[in-house]
Every structure is written in C-alpha cells, then in structure tokens.
Amino acid sequence: SQQGEEDPQALSIQEGENATMNCSYKTSINNLQWYRQNSGRGLVHLILIRSNEREKHSGRLRVTLDTSKKSSSLLITASRAADTASYFCATVLRRGSNYKLTFGKGTLLTVNP
Amino acid sequence: EAGVTQFPSHSVIEKGQTVTLRCDPISGHDNLYWYRRVMGKEIKFLLHFVKESKQDESGMPNNRFLAERTGGTYSTLKVQPAELEDSGVYFCASSSRGQNTEAFFGQGTRLTVV
Numbered sequence: 001s002q003q004g005e006e007d008p009q010a011l012s013i014q015e016g017e018n019a020t021m022n023c024s025y026k027t028s029i030n031n032l033q034w035y036r037q038n039s040g041r042g043l044v045h046l047i048l049i050r051s052n053e054r055e056k057h058s059g060r061l062r063v064t065l066d067t068s069k070k071s072s073s074l075l076i077t078a079s080r081a082a083d084t085a086s087y088f089c090a091t092v093l094r095r096g097s098n099y100k101l102t103f104g105k106g107t108l109l110t111v112n113p
Numbered sequence: 114e115a116g117v118t119q120f121p122s123h124s125v126i127e128k129g130q131t132v133t134l135r136c137d138p139i140s141g142h143d144n145l146y147w148y149r150r151v152m153g154k155e156i157k158f159l160l161h162f163v164k165e166s167k168q169d170e171s172g173m174p175n176n177r178f179l180a181e182r183t184g185g186t187y188s189t190l191k192v193q194p195a196e197l198e199d200s201g202v203y204f205c206a207s208s209s210r211g212q213n214t215e216a217f218f219g220q221g222t223r224l225t226v227v
Contacts, residue, residue, distance in 0.1 A: 033215060042117075043156075043204065043218040088156060100169060101146065101206070101216055103156035 005104050006089055012110040019076040021107040023089030024069075030094045032065055033101070034074050037086045046074075046087075081113045115139070119205050119219035127227055131193040134222045138187070138207030145188050146208075146216065147180060151201035159203075162188060174199075195226045 007022045023032070034046040049056045049065045049072065056063045062075040076083055086108050090101040118137045126132050138145045147159040159178070160170040164185035173180070177196070182188040192199055202223050206216040 035218075042220040043206075045215040045217065048215055099144065099208075100158060100161055101148075102158060103148070105155040 006087070006107040008107060009105065010108045010110070012112065013079055015079060015081055015111055015113050017079055017111075019079050019083070019109055019111070021074045021087050021089075021109070023072045023074070023104060025072075025089075025091045025104075026070065027093065029067075029091045030099070031092045032063075032072050033090045033092065034061075034063060034072075035088045035090060035103075037088065037106070039085070043088070076109075079109075079111045081111050083109060084111045085109060117205055117207050117217050117219035119203075119222050121222060122220060123223045123225075125225045125227060126195055128197055129194045131191065132195055132224060134190045134192075134203055134205075134224070136188045136190070136205030136207075136219060138205070139217055142207035142209050142217075143185070144208040144210070144216075145182060146206040147188070147190055148204040148206065149201050150204065150221075151198075156204065159190075192224075195224075197226050200224055200226045 005024045013019050031048055031050045033048045035043040036046055037043050047058045047063050049063050060077045065072045086106045088103050088106045090103045092099050120135045124132050143164050145162040148156050150156045158172040160180055161168045162182045165182050179191045202221040204218055204221045206218045208214050208216040
C-alpha cells in the first residue's frame with residue numbers, strides 16, 4: 001500500500017529561518033496534501049497540490065510536487081515559534097468513488113525563539 | 114459553520130470494557146473517515162464511509178472494532194472489548210464530494226486503556 005514518508009523525522013531551527021520538509025510516496029496519486037498538528041490538537045489542512053501541478057504557494061508556505069520522483073516538499077519561510085508542530089503529508093488515490101487519505105509518519109518541527 | 118466534532122475528547126477505560134466514540138461531520142459532507150494515531154507513530158487509516166455505506170474498511174484492526182454511520186450523518190466507532198494496544202488518538206475527518214477537496218479533521222478522542 002502507498003504511504004507518505006516524511007523526511008526528516010525531526011527538525012529544529014531558529015525563528016526567522018526557513019524549514020524544509022520532504023515527503024516521498026510509492027504509487028500514483030490524485031493529489032497530495034500537507035497537514036499540521038499542534039500538540040494535543042486535531043489536524044489542520046495546510047495546502048493541497050494536484051498531480052498535474054508542480055508548485056503551489058500559500059502565504060509563507062511553498063509546496064512542490066515531482067510526480068516522476070514521487071516526492072513533495074513543504075517549505076515554511078521566515079519561521080515563527082508558533083509554527084512548532086508536527087507536519088504530515090497525505091496522498092490521495094482515487095479508486096472508483098473511494099478517495100483515501102494515506103498519511104506518513106510526520107516531521108516534528110521545533111522553532112526556537 | 115460548525116467543524117467536525119468528536120466526543121468524548123478523552124476516555125480512560127479498563128481493559129475489557131466497551132467504549133463508543135462519536136463523530137459529527139460537517140453538515141452535507143458525504144465522506145467520513147476514521148483514523149488512529151498510536152504513541153507518536155503514523156496516522157493510520159481505519160475506514161471510510163460514503164454517506165451511510167462503508168466504502169473501505171481495510172484499516173480496521175480486528176472484529177473488536179465496529180463503526181456505524183446512521184442515516185449518513187454522525188458516526189460511531191465502538192471498541193468491544195478494549196485491549197491495551199487500542200490506546201491512542203482517534204481522529205475523524207469529513208470531506209465533500211470530489212477528489213480534490215480537503216478533509217476537515219476533528220480534535221480527536223484520546224483513548225487510554227489501562
């Protein structure tokens with residue numbers, strides 16, 4: 001079964017620096033999504049990139065998708081302490097009417113003030 | 114508009130007891146998903162409803178887990194009897210139709226089996 005694998009597992013940076021997280025997956029997808037989970041809270045959707053898109057921006061977030069390499073990256077620019085959270089990529093593959101989100105293990109990002 | 118709500122937020126039960134988790138999706142969302150995260154590991158898919166029908170239940174661990182979605186509205190996930198390894202955070206998510214739509218997650222239910 002396909003699965004997003006985030007890299008690195010943990011990342012610690014200083015406020016103001018950029019943070020880059022990578023995600024690899026195994027099979028074809030319809031789209032790839034990034035989510036954030038703050039400690040003890042639910043998952044918050046950040047951005048969705050379709051399989052025919054290569055790059056997408058949302059505020060301080062930039063996501064790239066390389067379907068030939070089956071990989072994606074999430075860049076957070078000018079990081080803030082409030083960005084401290086776990087970040088997950090999730091792939092969506094459609095089979096008939098079934099759209100299943102499959103998550104990776106996540107990257108724990110710590111932004112030090 | 115209300116988001117996805119889950120109840121309870123926390124539950125501590127003894128091994129062998131029964132627990133029922135509830136999820137109220139966003140109104141009008143046909144797709145409802147259950148996921149589980151165990152002790153900092155990956156978020157694992159449990160099952161997917163389209164309206165009241167189980168579209169995919171390949172992630173359900175065993176027959177101690179029973180999920181229902183009455184009338185295509187709220188869903189329940191019952192664990193009976195609970196085992197220690199069932200501890201974790203159970204997330205529910207809902208989405209509207211279409212493949213390129215985001216899923217909205219609830220805050221999760223933290224289940225601890227002692």
